[in-house]
Amino acid sequence: MSELEQTARIRANILAIHECIDAAARRAGRDPGSVKLIAVSKTHPPESVRAAMAADVADFGENRVQEAGEKAEMLADVGGIRWHLIGHLQRNKVRRAVAIFDLVHSVDSLRLAETLHRAVSEAEQAGGRARLPVLLQVNVAGENQKEGFDLAGGLADTARLAQFRAEVAQIVELRHLEVRGLMMIAPYVVDPESARPVFRALRELRDDLARDFSGLPWSELSMGMTGDYEVAVEEGATLVRVGRAIFGERA
Ligand SMILES: *Cc1c(COP(=O)(O)O)cnc(C)c1O
Secondary structure: OOHHHHHHHHHHHHHHHHHHHHHHHHHOOOOHHHOEEEEEOOOOOHHHHHHHHHOOOOEEEEOOHHHHHHHHHHOOOOOOOEEEEOOOOOHHHHHHHHHHOOEEEEEOOHHHHHHHHHHHHHHHHOOOOOOEEEEEEEEOOOOOOOOOEEOOOHHHOHHHHHHHHHHHHHHOOOOOEEEEEEEOOOOOOOOHHHHHHHHHHHHHHHHHHHHHOOOOOOOEEEOOOOOOHHHHHHOOOOEEEEOHHHHOOOO
16 A cells, blocks of 8 residues: 555544544433543554644554654654653653653553652653643453453442552642543453443542542543444543554454
């Protein structure tokens, strides 16, 4: 496929996804404008990012700090890109991540939150940013997933929930972090309808936290990917992370 054809295809994909997002939002009685599409550009070249930007996408998701940093440099001539970290963050990559990302979706432990807090504090002393917006990644689904705060028993597991709340209470005190909401990777399912209960569980958890930690907006719910983003929007997603449906299959 020529680059021109590739650009046209990416554009058509984005328009179709926006239509599906809008329809899903309306079905749920939500404002379609309350859902943001994040184009997951991992493994794809900077040209693909440019093509998506030509179709009015400004938010891009990457799961590796190194790859995102290289891409951001190659796209330094383009203004207005917002980079989202959606993959696990190793603690030795935290400083670099603080310099690149506009929103870190994958804060999955108190320890990582504290390390990020210190890195942002250092960045501020060096004349950089003073605050980093983050989401807390939780695992409400179980199913052999390792990443995220472990709430595999869902809201019914009161012991784990209490432990999580105690950690959240410490994280919200870290003044260099700005907790904006929750993120989840739903288990892979053939029928997206079967992911609905975990999306709903994440929204309920968010509503719970918004009551307990009322000083924060808790406005963002990052959930839904190529296979299930419409169901996620029906259940309250504000950030959907879509890769394959925009850029095609990854190598
Ligand atoms: C790769 C990835 C996505 C995008 O997945 P697609 O199936 O390509 O839409 C979304 N979220 C996370 C955390 C990912 O790693």
